Amino acid sequence: MFQIYGSGYSSALRTVAEQVMLLENIGTSVLVSKNQLPDLYHLMVEAAEILNVDAPDLYVRQSPVPNAYTLAISGKRPFVVIHTSLVELLTKAELQAVLAHELGHLKCDHGVWLTYANILTLGAYTVPGIGSMIARTLEEQLFRWLRAAELTCDRAALLVAQDPKVVISVLMKLAGGCPSMADQLNVDAFLEQARSYEKAASSPIGWYMRNAQTRQLSHPLPVLRASEIDEWSRTPAYNSLLKRGIQIKAVEQNV
Numbered sequence: 001m002f003q004i005y006g007s008g009y010s011s012a013l014r015t016v017a018e019q020v021m022l023l024e025n026i027g028t029s030v031l032v033s034k035n036q037l038p039d040l041y042h043l044m045v046e047a048a049e050i051l052n053v054d055a056p057d058l059y060v061r062q063s064p065v066p067n068a069y070t071l072a073i074s075g076k077r078p079f080v081v082i083h084t085s086l087v088e089l090l091t092k093a094e095l096q097a098v099l100a101h102e103l104g105h106l107k108c109d110h111g112v113w114l115t116y117a118n119i120l121t122l123g124a125y126t127v128p129g130i131g132s133m134i135a136r137t138l139e140e141q142l143f144r145w146l147r148a149a150e151l152t153c154d155r156a157a158l159l160v161a162q163d164p165k166v167v168i169s170v171l172m173k174l175a176g177g178c179p180s181m182a183d184q185l186n187v188d189a190f191l192e193q194a195r196s197y198e199k200a201a202s203s204p205i206g207w208y209m210r211n212a213q214t215r216q217l218s219h220p221l222p223v224l225r226a227s228e229i230d231e232w233s234r235t236p237a238y239n240s241l242l243k244r245g246i247q248i249k250a251v252e253q254n255v
Contacts, residue, residue: 021071029059029081040087043096044080047160050245051100053107056080058099060087066174070102078106088179094170097157104156110149146218154229159241164233168226175222191230194223 032040040058048055056070057079066086072078080102087095157167165187172190173182201210214221220228232238 022076025059025061025071025079025081029061032058032060039092040082040095043092044099047096047100047103050160051103051107051156053103056103056106058082060084068098068102070105072106089173089177089182090170091166093161093163093166094173097161097167097170100160101153101157104153105149107156108149108152110153140215143216143218147214147220150219151225151228154225155232155238158229158233158238159245162242164230167229171222171226171229190223190226194227194230197221197223198227 030036032044034041037060040060044058045055056072057077059079059081061081061083063083064085066083066089068080068082068086070078070080080099082095082098086098090098154167154171157170158164161167168187168190169185172185172187175190177185200206214224219225
């Protein structure tokens with residue numbers, strides 16, 4: 001997810017950047033609405049209602065790279081972009097899980113904290129002597145926070161999907177899926193693959209290699225995300241949130 005705020009930008013530069021991003025997206029994508037790709041529109045609205053967040057605009061962009069991301073510009077309505085190849089790759093339930101993941105970024109205000117972290121890191125580089133070392137340490141911590149933020153948003157996806165296999169299937173398909181083989185993919189086998197990775201990474205050498213592999217990544221490895229969401233789906237915390245959501249929905253329906 002990308003988010004632009006006023007800090008570090010002059011008013012004129014910020015305005016230009018915002019206009020470029022908005023016009024680029026509006027000019028090259030399709031805006032989803034009740035009358036345009038209504039199935040996707042309803043998936044977004046339903047996910048937003050479950051997570052108790054305002055539904056952002058949703059655009060579909062032509063791209064061979066399966067991806068989805070959120071843009072939130074200061075003072076503007078945020079919007080989510082999904083690529084056509086992702087739509088082709090996933091089922092409706094899986095697409096909604098992806099939308100819920102993006103909504104999780106908005107609900108948690110991740111863009112705000114990312115902006116602060118970037119400003120702090122840039123500031124450290126200006127400190128004479130040890131500034132660059134401090135900045136590298138801050139950057140490493142920033143990547144660690146980014147990976148944690150992605151796991152948080154995976155949980156938002158699960159709260160909407162209410163089926164861990166749906167979320168894990170998304171991760172599996174992003175790791176190595178394609179429409180022609182989608183019906184042959186196996187979530188349980190992917191989870192077993194995740195366990196084998198964790199076992200291999202449990203040795204001292206494996207632990208070092210795992211850290212080296214993930215240190216500069218903004219997203220956790222797909223197998224690790226799958227394992228995390230599988231474990232969280234079995235916790236009292238998840239079941240408690242699920243029950244509370246069901247109770248709130250029941251009250252609203254009776255009002």
